[in-house]
Amino acid sequence: MPVPILIAQSNYLIREGIKSLIINYKEYIFKGEALSSEDLLFLINSFDNGVVIIDHNDPAFGISTIRKAKAIAPGVHFLSISDKPNRWMLSDAIAAGITSYLLRDCDKNEFIEAIEATARGEQFFCGKILTDVLKFTDEVSLETEFISCEGVKISNRETEIISLISDGLSNKQIAEKLFLSVHTVTTHRKKIMSKLGVNNTAGLVLFAIKNNIVSPNHLLFNTN
Incomplete structure (x- = not known):
């Protein structure tokens, strides 16, 4: 069954641009447009x-409209789809009920991926926003290139370790939590990074977010 789409945007050109993309896909059905919060x-x-x-930063809508609509x-x-947010703006948007967030300069493929994920109730954040989210962790330097997850097989144990790494645990802490030796955890970590083609913890966290192992929301509000 096609996913119903409603566009909330006061700008005519942006509204028509989004609509022109949607109508090219049989998986979606355009159900209407809102030019204001009242609409x-x-x-x-x-x-x-x-x-x-929606552009929740559009003066015609706003965060309060999202809350009312979700109710x-x-x-x-x-x-x-809006401007680049700072940490607090993104936190406010998520708290208000925004599921996914793209920047206005995202490409078509990212736009379609975002709709698909959002329709399933999954969070989707464009790569540029994810980079900023990752800066909230203890590794500011993100040296990874675009991570393609196609064809990568991650075991349940590896998924568990990736999740704990994303929580900021050291190899020793992970070993204690999973009743493994530090050497075993270190070996797992090296194999995971080799599989994914990443060089640092930030790359592992990015993979975890893209594959819903951890939520970007979790990272935003994690103060550890």
Whole structure:
């Protein structure tokens, strides 16, 4: 069944640009457009599932509109396409009910991936935003190139270790938690990094986010 799409955008050219992309895919069905918060809150009453594509920084909408819309239709997922946020802006957007976030200069493939993930209720953040999210961890330097996860097989144990690394645990702490030797954890870590073609912890965390092993929301609010 096609995913219903509602566009909330006051700018005519942006609205038409998004619409022109959507209508080329049979997986999606355009259900309407909102030019203001009043329009959105009216339309959302008959839109109990699907994806709302919105610029929550558009003066015609705003964070408060997202909260009100989610209260009316909790099954609807929001994909925001807006300016580059700082840490607090992104935190506020997520807390208000934004599921996914893209920058306005994202490419078509990233846009379609974001809609697909958002329709499933999964968070999706464009690469440029993920880079900023990763700067909140203890490794500011991100030397990884684009990570392709196609064809990479990660075992349950490796997934568990990636998750713990993303939580900021050292090899010794992971070993104690999983009842393994430090040597075994170190070996697992090296094999994982080799599989993924990454050189540092930031690359592992990026993989974890892209594959829903950890949530970007978790990283944003993790103060450890």
